[in-house]
Amino acid sequence: xxxxxxxxxxxxxxxxxxxxxxxxxxxxxxxxxxxxxxxxxxxxxxxxxxxxxxxxxxxxxxxxxxxxxxxxxxxxxxxxxxxxxxxxxxxxxxxxxxxxxxxxxxxxxxxxxxxxxxxxxxxxxxxxxxxxxxxxxxxxxxxxxxxxxxxxxxxxxxxx
Amino acid sequence: xxxxxxxxxxxxxxxxxxxxxxxxxxxxxxxxxxxxxxxxxxxxxxxxxxxxxxxxxxxxxxxxxxxxxxxxxxxxxxxxxxxxxxxxxxxxxxxxxxxxxxxxxxxxxxxxxxxxxxxxxxxxxxxxxxxxxxxxxxxxxxxxxxxxxxxxxxxxxxxxxxxxxxxxxxxxxxxxxxxxxxxxxxxxxxxxxxxxxxxxxxxxxxxxxxxxxxxxxxxxxxxxxxxxxxxxxxxxxxxxxxxxxxxxxxxxxxxxxxxxxxxxxxxxxxxxxxxxxxxxxxxxxxxxxxxxxxxxxxxxxxxxxxxxxxxxxxxxxxxxxxxxxxxxxxxxxxxxxxxxxxxxxxxxxxxxxxxxxxxxxxxxxxxxxxxxxxxxxxxxxxxxxxxxxxxxxxxxxxxxxxxxxxxxxxxxxxxxxxxxxxxxxxxxxxxxxxxxxxxxxxxxxxxxxxxxxxxxxxxxxxxxxxxxxxxxxxxx
Numbered sequence: 001x002x003x004x005x006x007x008x009x010x011x012x013x014x015x016x017x018x019x020x021x022x023x024x025x026x027x028x029x030x031x032x033x034x035x036x037x038x039x040x041x042x043x044x045x046x047x048x049x050x051x052x053x054x055x056x057x058x059x060x061x062x063x064x065x066x067x068x069x070x071x072x073x074x075x076x077x078x079x080x081x082x083x084x085x086x087x088x089x090x091x092x093x094x095x096x097x098x099x100x101x102x103x104x105x106x107x108x109x110x111x112x113x114x115x116x117x118x119x120x121x122x123x124x125x126x127x128x129x130x131x132x133x134x135x136x137x138x139x140x141x142x143x144x145x146x147x148x149x150x151x152x153x154x155x156x157x158x159x160x
Numbered sequence: 161x162x163x164x165x166x167x168x169x170x171x172x173x174x175x176x177x178x179x180x181x182x183x184x185x186x187x188x189x190x191x192x193x194x195x196x197x198x199x200x201x202x203x204x205x206x207x208x209x210x211x212x213x214x215x216x217x218x219x220x221x222x223x224x225x226x227x228x229x230x231x232x233x234x235x236x237x238x239x240x241x242x243x244x245x246x247x248x249x250x251x252x253x254x255x256x257x258x259x260x261x262x263x264x265x266x267x268x269x270x271x272x273x274x275x276x277x278x279x280x281x282x283x284x285x286x287x288x289x290x291x292x293x294x295x296x297x298x299x300x301x302x303x304x305x306x307x308x309x310x311x312x313x314x315x316x317x318x319x320x321x322x323x324x325x326x327x328x329x330x331x332x333x334x335x336x337x338x339x340x341x342x343x344x345x346x347x348x349x350x351x352x353x354x355x356x357x358x359x360x361x362x363x364x365x366x367x368x369x370x371x372x373x374x375x376x377x378x379x380x381x382x383x384x385x386x387x388x389x390x391x392x393x394x395x396x397x398x399x400x401x402x403x404x405x406x407x408x409x410x411x412x413x414x415x416x417x418x419x420x421x422x423x424x425x426x427x428x429x430x431x432x433x434x435x436x437x438x439x440x441x442x443x444x445x446x447x448x449x450x451x452x453x454x455x456x457x458x459x460x461x462x463x464x465x466x467x468x469x470x471x472x473x474x475x476x477x478x479x480x481x482x483x484x485x486x487x488x489x490x491x492x493x494x495x496x497x498x499x500x501x502x503x504x505x506x507x508x509x510x511x512x513x514x515x516x517x518x519x520x521x522x523x524x525x526x527x528x529x530x531x532x533x534x535x536x537x538x539x540x541x542x543x544x545x546x547x548x549x550x551x552x553x554x555x556x557x558x559x560x561x562x563x564x565x566x567x568x569x570x571x572x573x574x575x576x577x578x579x580x581x582x583x584x585x586x587x588x589x590x591x592x593x594x595x596x597x598x599x600x601x602x603x604x605x606x607x608x609x610x611x612x613x614x615x616x617x618x619x620x621x622x623x624x625x626x627x628x629x630x631x632x633x634x635x636x
């Protein structure tokens with residue numbers, strides 16, 4: 001056990017990550033037909049080399065606790081209903097983030113008969129994270145930039 | 161054995177009346193089941209089954225008059241999902257396969273696709289398709305009494321994108337991309353199997369450089385997957401130090417992938433007919449050193465996990481898949497070997513570079529979670545040794561040499577991190593007519609359900625992680 005914990009301490013020292021600005025955002029992930037690449041990289045974003053949690057971003061088990069719905073995949077016909085149920089279970093205000101090229105509608109994947117997407121047609125996307133799959137750094141950077149832009153837009157004085 | 165012998169494929173067309181007997185006689189000759197699929201493009205519907213004896217593939221094909229033929233599940237229980245899929249996608253009825261429950265189709269009524277389990281206090285627990293963690297989509301319906309699981313019905317195909325249909329009419333280079341994107345974690349396995357199917361159909365055989373490069377890519381894929389899987393089992397029992405250590409090791413392996421090929425999942429590294437990957441001696445030596453360090457660190461971390469009393473208590477005896485069940489269900493990959501099924505495609509892969517390969521075996525092939533995790537640890541050591549051997553020399557571009565006659569049908573078989581992955585490919589004048597992908601995950605999902613019987617419900621996430629099957633490449 002102590003060998004493992006010492007190893008972890010060493011990894012964290014060598015990664016030398018800085019803490020971000022205070023933030024509290026809970027993210028619910030839904031796979032709507034992904035190849036699992038985006039899932040692997042989202043998981044990697046929580047490993048000690050990236051540590052998404054240090055930026056105040058956490059992944060939550062229930063959509064009822066989530067601020068952001070993070071969707072991967074081209075939205076298959078079979079996942080459309082489950083995706084909508086998860087979205088409608090979320091408290092407002094809520095944001096939708098599209099993770100990866102498939103969710104952004106630029107994938108090459110699939111037979112149109114089996115797809116309901118792109119996601120854009122089904123839910124309002126606020127944050128776009130391109131890549132196939134996006135790297136853990138890209139996921140963190142786009143989430144932070146997207147959340148900050150949304151907050152600025154909400155706090156901006158109403159013109160006129 | 162020469163590469164030409166490895167490419168031997170025998171296609172036998174037969175009437176539907178002879179279907180069952182012929183499959184039976186080929187199996188009696190010692191062949192293993194590879195895959196079964198149907199096409200509804202032409203009427204009557206065409207059904208194809210691929211069987212393999214050593215490295216010789218026998219493909220039997222028939223047409224189903226009135227869309228019905230005899231089932232072969234009595235001969236090959238491993239073909240159960242294949243027949244259910246062929247029914248849902250091509251409308252074939254398999255006489256004798258009763259009940260023929262929907263697999264790809266998703267009827268709304270639960271009773272239409274689940275096994276009736278009746279008795280006092282029996283109830284169902286439904287999980288998914290959305291799960292608590294960062295996990296692919298799929299639905300599990302447990303039939304339980306108290307915490308005891310009597311039976312598990314799997315409903316996958318939430319990620320069904322119709323990739324095989326999308327491949328029809330495309331150029332082989334486009335279909336290769338579809339096979340790759342079927343599953344990120346199996347991208348190399350799927351594309352090498354596809355490339356083998358295409359190249360062998362053209363009568364081609366890879367030169368030494370191409371065989372070495374593809375083996376390097378396959379083992380790099382195995383390296384990060386096996387590291388991932390050990391970490392996932394630790395996460396499944398809440399053993400955070402092990403989960404974090406192996407997540408870090410996986411990250412280091414994926415950075416090697418990116419340094420060598422420009423992609424953390426090795427996307428785009430497998431092409432048809434050739435390989436452009438070139439690694440000079442200096443970079444090969446550097447990568448070799450980094451892989452050696454990962455191997456040593458993984459061995460140290462694994463010892464700490466394996467010697468931890470609470471971990472041993474949790475993994476031992478959980479989710480047992482007996483040797484008899486594994487044989488019957490055609491369980492492959494590390495999960496099969498953990499139950500005592502010695503088969504490993506790498507032992508008979510003349511199109512790749514596995515000199516003197518011997519499949520790893522667990523200390524005790526008990527078929528439990530402990531044995532399946534131990535298999536990953538043992539295969540990691542072997543995987544690092546293969547990679548270090550391959551990186552002793554520079555990696556040079558390679559290509560295919562045509563050594564035989566061209567046909568319109570080819571097959572590729574590789575050992576993915578999860579087991580036997582098969583691609584069957586038919587093409588005509590530069591257009592794909594049919595691509596069928598049957599991955600190790602597809603083969604092993606029914607084995608997961610079998611291993612779950614009699615387990616307690618809270619052990620399911622752990623048992624599931626010990627197989628760590630992909631949903632995406634099963635669903636396609």
